[in-house]
Amino acid sequence: MLHKIFKIVAIVLSLAGVIFLARIIAAGDEAIETGEKAGLVDPIASVAYIILGLVLAFVVVFVVKNLFTNTAGLKNTLIGVGAFAAVLIISYVMAGGDELKYRLEDGFATDAQSQMVGAGLTAFYILIVVAALAMIFSGVKKVISK
Known part of the structure; x- marks a missing residue:
């Protein structure tokens, strides 16, 4: 059950990342550098922070779990x-x-x-x-x- 939940969360975050990346690519480098479309970068950065936080949390949980079982x-x-x-x-x-x-x-x-x-x-x-x-x-x- 937990494996299915992790799979669904990974798929949702991956799709969100792909959609935000496509929007950034479609806007072009010049539009983002000049500040016209600067708001496009924030959502993908948020997705990256969420993924980083989840990975760190899982690493800490599984390391602590392994320490107490071994x-x-x-x-x-x-x-x-x-x-x-x-x-x-x-x-x-x-x-x-x-x-x-x-x-x-x-x-x-x-x-x-x-x-x-x-x-x-x-x-x-x-x-x-x-x-x-x-x-x-x-x-x-x-x-x-x-």
Whole structure:
């Protein structure tokens, strides 16, 4: 029953997307760029947002469902989430405010904003190194096992 409902919703959203796309194509690029038919883009954007929201909701529901039905997977997931949270915390602690004042559109960046950017960059660098080491370790392990 649920499969039929999903099929019907997918067909309705697909038809709406095709109809709105046909209207945009019929209006032409120049009409939309000049603003004459700017209202034609909003409906297809709404359909895209609806589809994105539905996909995200289904992904979250099925991931959570799978986590609770597979307890071994839940343990591994929690270890991964904990490690990622540890990387973020370490990155935030390591990042400090910057003495330089960075100009933004509406003023200057605050120390907190500067620290968050630094933490994001530090976390990115840590995760890059971890990923590279994991690939190297996997490759060496594969060569040794042959």
